[in-house]
Amino acid sequence: MSSLWNSVLKLRPQIKQFTVPVRNLNLLEYQSKHLLRKNGVAVQDFCMIDEKGCSEFEKFNVKEYVIKAQILAGGRGKGHFSNGFKGGVHVTTSRKDVDSISKQMLGYNLITKQTPKDGIEVKKIMIAESVTIKRETYVCILMDRQRNGPVLIASPAGGVDIEAVAEKTPHLIKNIPIDIFEGVTDSMANEVAQFLEFKGPLTNLAAVEIKKLWQFFLAVDATQLEINPLVETDENKVISVDAKINFDDNAQFRHKDIFALEDLAESDPREVEAAKHNLNYIGMTGNIGCLVNGAGLAMATMDIIKLHGGDPANFLDVGGSVKEEQVRAAFNILTADKTVRCILVNVFGGIVNCATIANGIVGAMKSMNLKVPLIVRLEGTNATEARRIIKESGLDIQTAEDLDDAAKKAVANAV
Ligand code: ADP
Ligand code: MG
Numbered sequence: 224m225s226s227l228w229n230s231v232l233k234l235r236p237q238i239k240q241f242t243v244p245v246r247n248l249n250l251l252e253y254q255s256k257h258l259l260r261k262n263g264v265a266v267q268d269f270c271m272i273d274e275k276g277c278s279e280f281e282k283f284n285v286k287e288y289v290i291k292a293q294i295l296a297g298g299r300g301k302g303h304f305s306n307g308f309k310g311g312v313h314v315t316t317s318r319k320d321v322d323s324i325s326k327q328m329l330g331y332n333l334i335t336k337q338t339p340k341d342g343i344e345v346k347k348i349m350i351a352e353s354v355t356i357k358r359e360t361y362v363c364i365l366m367d368r369q370r371n372g373p374v375l376i377a378s379p380a381g382g383v384d385i386e387a388v389a390e391k392t393p394h395l396i397k398n399i400p401i402d403i404f405e406g407v408t409d410s411m412a413n414e415v416a417q418f419l420e421f422k423g424p425l426t427n428l429a430a431v432e433i434k435k436l437w438q439f440f441l442a443v444d445a446t447q448l449e450i451n452p453l454v455e456t457d458e459n460k461v462i463s464v465d466a467k468i469n470f471d472d473n474a475q476f477r478h479k480d481i482f483a484l485e486d487l488a489e490s491d492p493r494e495v496e497a498a499k500h501n502l503n504y505i506g507m508t509g510n511i512g513c514l515v516n517g518a519g520l521a522m523a524t525m526d527i528i529k530l531h532g533g534d535p536a537n538f539l540d541v542g543g544s545v546k547e548e549q550v551r552a553a554f555n556i557l558t559a560d561k562t563v564r565c566i567l568v569n570v571f572g573g574i575v576n577c578a579t580i581a582n583g584i585v586g587a588m589k590s591m592n593l594k595v596p597l598i599v600r601l602e603g604t605n606a607t608e609a610r611r612i613i614k615e616s617g618l619d620i621q622t623a624e625d626l627d628d629a630a631k632k633a634v635a636n637a638v
Contacts, residue, residue: 248470251293253349254484255466262439265432265462269351272325280321280350287316287353292328294335294343295486297451297467300383302335304328305342311335314353321350354462359452360419361385364401364437366446366471373401373440375411375433379420381452407437421455429453429461436463443481444474493537493556500552502539509534511637512563512595514553516541516570524569527626533634536563545575550583551590558593565596565636569629572603581609585616596621596636600629 250258256266267289270279292299292311299311308327315321325348332342361381367374378396380388388395397418401407412430421429432453440448447469454464475482497504505521511528513535515521521538528535537560539553557566570580580601588597600623601609613620621636623629 248472248475248482248485249295250468250470250481250484251295251347251486252291252466253293253347255468256349256463258443258468258481259439259463259466262435262442264435264439265460266466267352267354267462267464269349272329272348272350273346274329277322277325277350283350285352287314288318288321289314289349289351289353290321290324290328291349291351292333292345293347293349294333294338294345296333296335296337296343297465298335298337298383299333302333302338302342304345305332305334311345325350354454354460354464355457356452356454356464357457358420358455359464360421360454361388361396361451362415362419362433362436362453363447363449363451364440364445365448367400370400372403375399375401375407375415375437377415377418379418381454383451385451401437406441407434409434412437419453421461425455425459425461428459429455432461432463443468443478444471445469446471493560496552496556497539500549502541502549502553502556504556505538505540507535507537509536509637510562510564511535511633512557512560512566513538514541514550514557514566514568514570515539516545516572516575520569520571523626524567524630527630528567528633531630531634533630533637536560541570541575541580545579545583547579547583547586550580551587554584554587554591554593558591558595563595564638565598565633566593567629567633568597568599568601569626570601570603572601572605572609575603576605577601577603577609578605578612581612584620585612585618588616588618588620598623598629598632598636600624600626 253271260266270283272280290313302311303309306327311333313324328345328348332344334342359382361378363376364373376396376398378388380395412433415433416426416429419429436448445468449467450463452464454462456462470481491506494504511533513524515524515538518540521540525535539557541549541553557563570577598621599613610622613622621632623632
């Protein structure tokens with residue numbers, strides 16, 4: 224999703240209720256832990272089990288195992304499965320139990336406070352080395368819009384219910400703004416470690432981990448790095464036991480390897496298909512499929528459709544440098560949605576050449592059997608040529624005089 228669309232969704236939250244969530248890269252815990260380990264942050268050893276089996280587990284021998292269902296949501300410890308099984312995080316010393324517990328997780332939906340109501344299917348399970356936890360603390364670094372920069376949030380009362388801590392005992396949470404140029408200094412890391420109630424030599428150990436987390440946050444262009452819990456073990460170690468990282472989509476070009484890890488199984492398939500063609504797909508609840516160029520024009524299109532009593536089913540934003548092939552892909556995505564009763568193309572050609580869009584539309588129409596009415600409004604660069612292309616194609620395309628006329632026709636055709 225482009226940053227422009229992200230901003231639009233922030234400004235117009237009413238759109239968000241109708242849409243799939245904004246697509247920020249979000250990794251599963253095991254992927255986050257691989258990255259953390261690579262950057263020197265202390266995490267436990269672990270191996271993975273999926274529906275294909277557990278070849279890694281055969282070689283993985285530790286005293287006690289933690290079995291953790293991998294989904295893109297937190298609150299797993301207190302969650303439950305669609306088959307009634309309780310808890311997405313289990314601890315056992317028996318290898319047999321690892322097997323039976325995994326079987327009750329794999330392929331079932333895990334429902335937690337943070338998932339949709341039907342939960343999310345578990346396709347992978349992490350088997351980690353258990354650590355004996357003496358204390359659980361909370362550390363999070365995030366980009367804070369209000370403070371225009373990164374903020375470190377810390378609490379000595381970490382664990383599964385940080386939301387309750389924030390609500391009931393806010394004095395146990397500290398927010399510390401970080402100067403982006405200075406970063407997390409030694410004295411700041413020490414102060415946080417002490418606030419987290421690490422004592423004696425553990426204070427320094429915790430401070431070192433906090434600085435590593437900051438270095439990692441910077442290195443990967445994260446927008447959020449949440450460690451809950453950051454634990455103190457009975458062996459006097461400080462370990463990140465759970466990790467949630469969000470990455471800045473605008474820095475994707477710097478982190479192709481990280482973005483390649485994205486598991487698209489939980490994303491809207493239309494959005495995924497659109498992204499493949501460099502298009503932005505925004506799903507909504509109405510029945511008019513809209514192909515537009517630019518987030519601003521999409522908003523105007525939505526307003527004018529609503530003004531005339533209609534409701535958009537979606538927006539496909541073809542952006543500024545669209546090619547014919549992308550228009551064809553856009554049409555395929557729009558028409559695959561069975562709720563779409565008519566398609567409205569609303570393009571204002573500034574950088575976009577309207578003739579390119581017209582050729583794309585004509586090409587797409589010829590190669591597919593479009594069953595819904597199509598209304599086209601093309602204005603701006605090369606609009607006259609575009610109208611000629613559409614007219615001479617002989618295809619059943621309704622053209623519109625202006626945006627108002629286009630919206631009226633779309634609403635009338637969407638019944
Ligand atoms: P979630 O936040 O999704 O519930 P966590 O990874 O934080 O998942 O696990 C929940 C709780 O399970 C932790 O707060 C901790 O008490 C316990 N736990 C998780 N991993 C381990 C481990 N490796 N060893 C011991 N206990 C663990
Ligand atoms: Mg957690």
